[in-house]
Amino acid sequence: MIYHLLYPLHTSISAFNVFRYITFRTIYASLTAFIICFFLGPWVIKRLRQMQVGQFIREDGPETHYKKSGTPTMGGVLIIGAVVAATLLWANLTNFYIWVALLVIVGFGTIGFADDYLMQVKKRSKGLGAREKFLLQTILATVCGVLFYSHADFSTQVTVPFLKNMQPDLGWGYILFTILVVVGASNAVNLTDGLDGLAIGPLIIVAATYMVFAYVTGHVKFAQYLQINYVAGVGEISVFCGALVGAGLGFLWFNAYPAQVFMGDVGSLALGSSMGAIAIITKQEILLVLVGGLFVIETLSVIFQVGYFKLTHGRRIFKMAPLHHHFELKGWPEPKVIVRFWIIAIALALVALSTLKLR
Numbered sequence: 121m122i123y124h125l126l127y128p129l130h131t132s133i134s135a136f137n138v139f140r141y142i143t144f145r146t147i148y149a150s151l152t153a154f155i156i157c158f159f160l161g162p163w164v165i166k167r168l169r170q171m172q173v174g175q176f177i178r179e180d181g182p183e184t185h186y187k188k189s190g191t192p193t194m195g196g197v198l199i200i201g202a203v204v205a206a207t208l209l210w211a212n213l214t215n216f217y218i219w220v221a222l223l224v225i226v227g228f229g230t231i232g233f234a235d236d237y238l239m240q241v242k243k244r245s246k247g248l249g250a251r252e253k254f255l256l257q258t259i260l261a262t263v264c265g266v267l268f269y270s271h272a273d274f275s276t277q278v279t280v281p282f283l284k285n286m287q288p289d290l291g292w293g294y295i296l297f298t299i300l301v302v303v304g305a306s307n308a309v310n311l312t313d314g315l316d317g318l319a320i321g322p323l324i325i326v327a328a329t330y331m332v333f334a335y336v337t338g339h340v341k342f343a344q345y346l347q348i349n350y351v352a353g354v355g356e357i358s359v360f361c362g363a364l365v366g367a368g369l370g371f372l373w374f375n376a377y378p379a380q381v382f383m384g385d386v387g388s389l390a391l392g393s394s395m396g397a398i399a400i401i402t403k404q405e406i407l408l409v410l411v412g413g414l415f416v417i418e419t420l421s422v423i424f425q426v427g428y429f430k431l432t433h434g435r436r437i438f439k440m441a442p443l444h445h446h447f448e449l450k451g452w453p454e455p456k457v458i459v460r461f462w463i464i465a466i467a468l469a470l471v472a473l474s475t476l477k478l479r
Contacts, residue, residue, distance in 0.1 A: 123211065123213075142356065142359065146210075150206070152363070152366065157199065157366075157367050161381070162374075168193070173193055191380070196385075196386035197229075206363035218356055224260070228389045235247035236384045257303045261298060261393070265297075273353070274351070279403050302393050302396035305393060307419070308419045309323065309389075311418050316378060319388060322414045325466055329411050331365065334357040335358045338353060354403075357398060418442040419442075421442050426441075
């Protein structure tokens, strides 16, 4: 809104010309989202406590987690609110990709909110059923896939990292591919959200990485120089990514160990699906496996654990899955697990950024 209100005045007041620059608006979207989270965080936490929306701790989980029982959850509403507000204030609202990104974060956030609400407020033991949740996620991801497929300027080719000449065209199959990426990313983050700050830290790193990809993908000269797909208008997604970074940092202020609030499914599903949608929009779909490699590792640890348990009739690969619990049970203090996982996320993001030149 600020962009639409002030940029048109640049013809009479030259200082307002600064609003045309994506980099400027990305910085201020990030700061706006951070300020919203930072100042509204205490009020949101207080309200969640009053509503008795406390985290439920599994009895079969690590004993060190029992003390976290009752910590306010559903803090993801704060992140979503900050991202949406900052994006609406600073982005070009005529941009198609901005509205798809907002649809994803609000839509998946709503699914997560319904799950958390039924579990935490209505005290239904499992919230939404697994089938119900997956069906809703699939429907929403399908809508996104159809929107991408039907958009005139969007390519259904898939970018393969390190191989600039390999770009298979999936045609209508790109819709199915979108479902896989968006739903998969959403649930991967949901599985990782188990320690204080463990999920939001890597999410900030992923958002910052894709902020760079969005900017160069939407800049015709940079795209030509780096030999990547140029997608007109995608640069505006940098503003959305900046808002994610700012909101993530603001939330981390309260979610850092020892956490005052957890994001809940409303946050993990919304943020994970947003990363999937951004990967699709920037035409760096497969690269999400590397940028968000920590989430992939956590998800695979669960898949391997469950599969091995069934095949061997009760034997386990890890002491507990997801993987972060395995290291806790090995005696690593929670902060050590968190920071080391962040370091891995940073290293993977740097490798992903190197693909801009290694092609």
